[in-house]
Amino acid sequence: MYKKRKIKFIIIGILAVAVFLVWSAYFSSQPNDKMKVYFFDVGQGDAAMIETPNRNQILIDGGPDNSILSKLGRVMPFYDRTIELVILTHPDSDHLAGLVEVMKNYEIGAILTNGRDCASAICQEFSRIVKQKNIKTITADIGQKIDFGSGVKMDILLPAKPSLTKVADGKSEDNNLSIISRLAYGADSFLFTGDAEAKEEMELISACPYLKAEVLKVAHHGSKNSTSELFLDKVRPKFSIISSGAKNRYGHPKPETLEKLKKIGAEILRTDLWGDIKLESEGKGVVTR
Ligand SMILES: [Zn+2]
Known part of the structure; x- marks a missing residue:
């Protein structure tokens, strides 16, 4: 008994x-009023996720391997298996390889790419899964606007769609065709730059004279070929995020880049030193969490 x-x-x-x-x-x-922006520590690569107040998810790049899956698993509700939009800034494997894993494991609303041809094995695998799962693919173009609801909007600033730009080849051309986007929520804005180098930054300055943003995803893992002084002076970020691997073989981020960021008074947040970075916004000032 x-x-x-x-x-x-x-x-x-x-x-x-x-x-x-x-x-x-x-x-x-x-739903609440908070937008969350994560910059995941995926080693040497980029992977950022935005969660809007109405719980839409936008993933910008997926890092170099499947470590993105455990990161997403930790921050997304267990019953939510849909990512509304995936943005592949450019098809280098440190941005693309993790996305292939994400596509296998989640439903994807649409994928935004720069539309450039890519013949690498990982690109072929990417195309195969897009086809197999019949995922809607959109080619980025200057002036595109995306409304995610609850006041969150994104502008595509660069590049122009392929038919409008001359054929490019070579490593740095690849980086300089990164999708650059600006996310806005209330008074807060975030600039995502992929691996853009000084050349694309200059293009951006002439295409889009007003670039002020509270948060800058520092381009190309903090390499010295990006983040020119002229560009930084236009953006004047409060927070600068560097996504790079601990003790990576490229020596990213470079001391000269860190120096430039310090000089303009930006707070530097690094995935190689601090792991995952989480920012929150209610549209009136970004805070770190
Ligand atoms: Zn990269």
């Missing part, structure tokens, strides 16, 4: 905990 009652109490206890967990998951997933 005593034993039976004890079992009953244990079962009731387990049920109460289960109900609590379900409700707390439900309430934590209800």
